[in-house]
Amino acid sequence: MRLFTAQAMREADRKAIDLGYPSLLLMDAAGRRTAKRLLERFAGRKIVVLCGKGNNGGDGLVAARWLAHWGHEVAVYAAEGQEGDAAMAQQALRAHGLEINPLSAWKPQPHSVVLDALFGTGLRGPLEGFYAELVENINQSGLPVVAVDMPSGLPYQPHIRANLTVALAGLKNEHLFYPHRTACGRILLDSIGMPPRALDNPHLPELLSSANMRALLPIRPGNAHKGSVGRVLVVGGYRSYTGAPSLAALGAYRTGAGLVTVAYPADCDVVPPLEAVRLPLFEWNTANLQMARADAVAVGMGAGEGGVEAALAALGLARPTVLDADALHERVLRAYAQSGLPSIITPHPGEASRLLGLSAEQIARFPLEAAQTLAQRYPGLVVVLKGGPTVLAWTPPGTSETRMAVNSTGNPQMATGGMGDVLAGVIGALLAAGLSAWDAARLGVYLHGLAGDQSQKPGLLAHEVAETLPEAVEQLRSGSARDFWEPGYD
Ligand SMILES: NC(=O)C1=CN([C@@H]2O[C@H](COP(=O)(O)OP(=O)(O)OC[C@H]3O[C@@H](n4cnc5c(N)ncnc54)[C@H](OP(=O)(O)O)[C@@H]3O)[C@@H](O)[C@H]2O)[C@@H](O)CC1
Ligand SMILES: [K+]
Structure with missing residues (x-):
């Protein structure tokens, strides 16, 4: 088992695609399995899914679709401008008849659980302005948060403080090293069906299991x-x-x-x-x-x-x-x-x-x-x-x-x-x-x-x-x- 950096995970993703594995399958597994993990811990709460415009947001859109499909109460707030797989996830969600609200309309709702699908491994620098404020508001709301892949904003400040993080395909440095590990809360790992050959990278550190x-x-x-x-x-x-x-x-x-x-x-x-x-x-x-x-x-x-x-x-x-x-x-x-x-x-x-x-x-x-x-x-x-x-x-x-x-x-x-x-x-x-x-x-x-x-x-x-x-x-x-x-x- 290897310990990944965000960049190494992007390479694994590319390798899976080069091997012929459809990336949409990975996103579907990521969203569906994260949704299951959320339900194991927070069933009975209203689920609020907050999505960025990248693939982390795409995972959130998939999760929202499955949660609604399974009969749970879900509200979706998403950034604009999805492309590729994330745009397909959005299309599938709309086909299920779910409404997508602008991210700026989110307000903390009592007895809800937040699914944080704002940013994952694609973050390129600290969050500022609207997103920094959004993250602070989520943290201050006191609501439980489940993070898709990693708490949004890591490894920089500000970042989400999650109760539960569903790490996708492999653990990344942020899941292991302090102080970032603390922001992840409990950590679950899901392979999302990633072909093992795509993850095989002898240049990465071994994670002792x-x-x-x-x-x-x-x-x-x-x-x-x-x-x-x-x-x-x-x-x-x-x-x-x-x-x-x-x-x-x-x-x-x-x-x-x-x-x-x-x-x-x-x-x-x-x-x-x-x-x-x-x-x-x-x-x-x-x-x-x-x-x-x-x-x-x-x-x-x-x-x-x-x-x-x-x-x-x-x-x-x-x-x-x-x-x-x-x-x-x-x-x-x-x-x-x-x-x-x-x-x-x-x-x-x-x-x-x-x-x-x-x-x-x-x-x-x-x-x-x-x-x-x-x-x-x-x-x-x-x-x-x-x-x-x-x-x-x-x-x-x-x-x-x-x-x-x-x-x-x-x-x-x-x-x-x-x-x-x-x-x-x-x-x-x-x-x-x-x-x-x-x-x-x-x-x-x-x-x-x-x-x-x-x-x-x-x-x-x-x-x-x-x-x-x-x-x-x-x-x-x-x-x-x-x-x-x-x-x-x-
Ligand atoms: N591993 C795998 O195989 C799989 C991974 N999957 C998932 O994909 C995730 C990675 O997706 P990703 O690469 O699309 O990046 P993501 O984290 O959504 O963010 C990109 C967006 O953020 C933006 N942005 C960047 N920096 C910013 C800043 N400082 N402040 C503000 N905005 C900023 C950037 O905008 P841009 O700068 O490009 O305009 C772009 O829109 C990964 O974590 C996992 O959840 C699964 O779907 C399936 C298989
Ligand atoms: K996230």
Whole structure:
């Protein structure tokens, strides 16, 4: 499954037409299915359909026709100047005897639901004048709004704040990234019958879905023993950051690691989980770290000033590695990129900002671009740029194309201390279980977010998320993990 931009969706639309698929069929499916979705939630209210002159408006005209056909009370307000498919939709609506009112005549009507079919992927800039005012009036009316494809006005201001958005053919950036996602309300996805070949575009980011992630779960053989399912070495801790390596160890164990060793400075008060092997060290060097037999390493959590030294010492172990927090320095990243070892870096926007020389606000605003830039700067390293949502990027060595993925699990309550440490442990366990760096990173962020989604209450703590990981793994394995968008009828 891919994550689209408005432009990429227009290309998919063109591709469908090139394949011979009649565009009017897409519009009919879009309108009809949106109408059904509206009825599921808002049956009994009068339906007011507001249509622009483009194809988003055309979808609205189709929806109005079906709603009237099914016997519901519908009022239609539309801009003038429809062409092509939208003009046909208008013709069909007139044939059903429905009156079309000018958009300027719309006034909020009590107990109505608004179907927002003003603008979709064809918007080319912020709404102004009449349309800006209309959007503000709709928002201020307090009436429930169902948006066709996306709330009109996005990604600019002003835009509609919808209760429900029916995304057509695929999810777009606005449906995933905050703050725009908030304006969508609940998100439903409908394929509208778009030929899959038209949507197939390997250059777009992968959207991590339950079906794809389920296929990556490692299988625990019947004769498993603790040495065969993955041994993780966690390296970190410094002064007041003694909890970080312990949380990583917990994350690793709860994801299925067979044995976790925690290496930490001997003069630090680190208290690893009871089940972990303790490795207090007076010096970070490879020989010392070799005392732990590890299939994968997670290094840097709470390592403070010792982060660089610890990560360079861990490089000598030549194991797949997760580099987190205080290990995330230019020197370390260069060395790991050159080593060719499967390695993953897990910066948050602040750490990415230090690496890229950009502000954390810029990183948070353009996460796809930031992750891609890091992946191109350090070929071979899998970049996990943490955020809402987390973005992944990887430039396989010897290639120039960067693969991108966007996570679909997780919630804002997970923005608390220690959450990243747990994630590093989760990914470490998956590396130790034998997954490739790209697979371990994608499945790791997905599971970590899914665990966080079990409780979306304020005050969620990192160790609680770690404790919920087994439930998340089980949910994914059993097929009961749900994607946040609800799939359509097909
Ligand atoms: N994906 C698919 O395959 C399918 C997609 N479908 C649907 O098509 C939708 C996309 O339709 P679209 O391309 O016609 O664009 P749309 O959003 O209706 O807006 C265009 C209108 O907006 C206007 N306009 C632009 N900027 C403006 C501004 N700043 N301020 C004011 N006006 C502005 C522009 O006017 P113009 O500048 O051209 O005069 C034009 O009239 C998509 O979201 C989905 O709902 C389905 O029907 C079936 C399959
Ligand atoms: K819309």
